[in-house]
Amino acid sequence: MxxxxxxxxxxxxxxxxxxxxxxxxxxxxxxxxxxxxLPPLNSVGLQQPAAPAAPAAATPVASKATSANDGALYSTLELTDIPTQEALRANNGTFTVGVKLEPRLQRQHLLRLVLDGVPYGQPSNVPRLQLVNIDRGDHTLGVQVLAGDQVVQQSPIVPFTLQRVHKPVSHP
Structure with a gap:
């Protein structure tokens, strides 16, 4: 075979x-x-469901939040390398985050960050994304999977605090 x-x-x-x-x-x-x-990618074969799905009549109506995740393409979609219990130190406001994604990113999909609720940076097929010159303070960050311009899935939003050196401006 x-x-x-x-x-x-x-x-x-x-x-x-x-x-x-x-x-x-x-x-x-x-x-x-x-x-x-890069290390070799892991691959997992398609698994059969453990039990048949319940009939449609017996299925409760899902809320909007749940239905957004129904049929999700990726069973795992989350950011890594962001400390949530302590401040992230990046003296120039530049840092890199990872994306944990299972199964691996499909060829037609790209990843894009969402910083403070706004799309950030150019979409990429690399699961390491860089943020540049971010202001110090409290922020939120998530990652979206895009098919063209359409968002097909989004990770949970992660709050974080960025700590960076403040250089006072000297006045003559």
Missing amino acids: AVALPAAAHIYKYTDANGNTAYSNQPPDGTAAQTVE
């Missing part, structure tokens, strides 16, 4: 024009980049 495996994707790490570390699935033009070695 032959199994077709997808070609390995390459991830490139480089320093952008502002001196920030950035990651991309394509090498940047005119900028030196190094290939990032």
Whole structure:
């Protein structure tokens, strides 16, 4: 029995024009980049349901919040690397978060952050996303799965506090 495996994707790490570390699935033009070695992806075979579904007449009506998660494409969609019990320290307001996603991201989907309820940054197929020059203080962060411009699933929103050095402005 032959199994077709997808070609390995390459991830490139480089320093952008502002001196920030950035990651991309394509090498940047005119900028030196190094290939990032990623661990092999886990895969799980399709599992059969444990019991048959109850008849429609016996199923209670779901609330709007529950129905939004019914038929979710990803059984796990959450942010990682965000401390919730203590402040996140990022002296220049720049930090990276991870996305835990199961099963792995489908080819037609992209990930986009939602910072304080507003879409943030460019959609990406890389499960490491960078935030740049974020103000200190309390924030919320989530991640969306996009199909084109449409949100197909969103992670729970995570509150966090960003701590960064405040440099007083000297007046002459």
